[in-house]
Amino acid sequence: MAQNTVNRDEDQLNRSKTELILRLGTYLKPYKLKTFAVICLMLFVMVIGILNPYLLKVAIDTNIKNHDVKGLVLIGVVLLALNSLAMIASKVRWTMISSVTNNILVNIRHELYTHIQKLSFTFFDNRPVGKILARVMGDISALQNLFNQSIQTLIPELLSLVCVTVVMFVLNVKLAIASMSILPFLAVAMFFIETRARKRWDDYRKKRSNLIAFIHEDFSGIKVVQSFAKEKDKEKDFKEKVSVLMGSFMRAVKMNDFFWPLVELSWGVGTVIVFYVGYKLVTSQEIEVGTLIAFSMYIGMFWRPIMNLSNFYNTLISNFSAADRIFDIMDIDPEIISEENAPAIPRINGEVQFRNVTFGYDENSTVLKNVNFTINPGEKIALVGATGAGKTTIVSLLSRFYDPLKGEILVDGKDIKKVDLESYRSQMGIMLQDTFLFSTSIMENIRYGKLNATDEEVIAAAKAVHAHDFIIKMENGYDTDVNERGSRLSLGQRQLISFARALLADPRILILDEATSNIDTHTEKLVQNGIETLLEGRTSFVIAHRLSTIRDCDKIMVIGNGNVEESGTHEELLRLKGHYYKLYMAQYSFINDGA
Incomplete structure (x- = not known):
């Protein structure tokens, strides 16, 4: 269309x-x-x-x-x-x-x-x-x-x-x-x-x-x-x-x-x-x-x-x-639906496989071409690459917001197209690049990740991402209305609340798409420290342009030309002196020149 x-x-x-x-x-x-x-x-x-x-x-x-x-x-x-x-x-x-x-x-x-x-x-x-x-x-x-x-x-x-x-x-x-x-x-x-x-x-x-x-x-x-x-x-x-x-x-x-x-x-x-x-x-x-x-x-x-x-x-x-x-x-049929009598997926361990995945948003362009990779349960994966390379597309396909044109995506060995969609997404925590908050209180915005969560659970999630301190300083604390799309809060504050919402869902697979892009360096360090224990035992995908935030990831995948061009740890990719090395050195030089 x-x-x-x-x-x-x-x-x-x-x-x-x-x-x-x-x-x-x-x-x-x-x-x-x-x-x-x-x-x-x-x-x-x-x-x-x-x-x-x-x-x-x-x-x-x-x-x-x-x-x-x-x-x-x-x-x-x-x-x-x-x-x-x-x-x-x-x-x-x-x-x-x-x-x-x-x-x-x-x-x-x-x-x-x-x-x-x-x-x-x-x-x-x-x-x-x-x-x-x-x-x-x-x-x-x-x-x-x-x-x-x-x-x-x-x-x-x-x-x-x-x-x-x-x-x-x-x-x-x-x-x-x-x-x-x-x-x-x-x-x-x-x-x-x-x-x-x-x-x-x-x-x-x-x-x-x-x-x-x-x-x-x-x-x-x-x-x-x-x-x-x-x-x-x-x-x-x-x-x-x-x-x-x-x-x-x-x-x-x-x-x-x-x-x-x-x-x-x-x-x-x-x-x-x-x-x-x-x-x-x-x-x-x-x-x-x-x-x-x-x-x-x-x-x-x-x-x-x-x-x-x-x-x-x-x-x-x-x-x-x-x-x-x-x-x-x-009369428009949903493109992403559960198959008839599709079984609910059991509690996810976190193994993710992309097998010959090809995808494009329209018939005239292809974003991903025959992408293949395997992620072990509990691994923390970073996706890096130029703007428009396909990083967000990969996590969108994993979230099953779209279906691949070719190939298949497996979670714990099960094709995600053949399991109940609601049971699958309910075990994922997604914090997208575009932070969206509803025009209600901070408490209810965080609770959206788990509708039956108690106030104590909501506060605990906020503390984990270091949002609690700025929340209690607001006029009505957790009962403060954020206005439409959270316009009452700064970009960093909105992202922290969104982060707490995602963590409250206790996801088995966690996706962070530029999750720290609008947080200052001090807050970013606090958040990184706060989420380390929460990421333990969960498969997580992190998209970030600031390479300093992903150095400790178990695996870094460089996305370019519709495929995974490089894959390895931070040290391995630096020794390879390929695309990641050039990106890292460019940012390092920029920071030194700015200093």
Whole structure:
């Protein structure tokens, strides 16, 4: 899939109307009893509405004419009681509709959120976060009117239309056919409008997604924006995107606005046709004048549901795009999943093997080529090499964030693709180069490594990495909120908390990707001393550009040109005088020159 940006419209699959309606209809199934109850309440209110004119007719033509005060009072009481019941029924109906609709939206949003969490890194690599948020929040919310009207409008109006149509054919077949003669032309015109309106709503949703992605990216990088004084430039970009969004919305609305006048025009033309045919039938004495008058009343009852259904169809078309965008993501299969009935991996000893592993992030480039190595349990391994050489790729493959294109990765002799993914990852501790903290307290951020950990265990982990001293000096100690992404803390403090979180998980394999890159030299020494005992008995992979931090590793692997170019201890690689020797001497010379 092509890389998406905030300025590029997303690719989208347009499903058929039937497929979307059937698929959306499945979300109504758990609430079919409530939906049936709503329809019954609506029919009850409709019947009372029909009875009102009849009871008024009886009151006027019978009770008032005959001065029957008791009968008039009785009818008044009946009208009051019936309409009070109708008012209560309407209130209950709206409450039930709101409940059903909100529950459906919650279910869809939860299903989409759960599905997205299972998707592979490739999915997130190719999409701005803002565009994902647009689907989880905005597109799902757009379906609310659709479900409201499907319960409130679609079923009752269809039932009403069928009943009126039957009555019209019973009264007179010729007049019934005449009243419906305009429908084929209306259907063709609506299809013409629908195909164009749907494309315009698709475009509107894409532009809306672009705007949300832009806003999310801008606010996430607000420190960079302000530090370079680019507020005016961003404001200009924002106005341009809002203008584009407004234009796409107006184009979609203008096309949708043809629906209502088209139905009204068809109503008028259909009425003229009925009166013309009716006049011919009356003059030829095929029908009585009363039949024509009754039929003229039924024409209104026939076209009113069509008018309401056209409004529902309008809503349907404007929200098809939102449904398409939701199902686009739901139909993406996770690339990294456990095989069916995959066994849970036992407690890991820590032996790691890469066998002829080849990998690339896309079809046009290969990061690793036929990589082979074996790591013994409990060994501390350092990965060094130039930026982009593939160090992080190796630990990402080991963590099974991606699967190799060729070859296999074994842990304790078991192919990690053939064991339960959750049981495997639960025994790994990963501290990535990009430190991420949640917008909650320091205590809860560390506890994320082991959700059932006690406060004492959390504090012990913090002490092990020497984070305890700065934490207790903060305003609320371990209960201090770190703000979004930990913005309240320094880079070094964030990494120490992240380190404590990884250690609390008590992992069998520990991965440290540039874990000490933002820690000052004094703190780094404290951390190194603190983790020595914690690394004992665990296989660990350390990625670091500062070679001074990896001198004591059991094995150092130099990654370059898609493979392991050198492997050995610090002393062995120096004696080899290869790539590692050059890197080490370059850093040593740089430090001496700086001193």
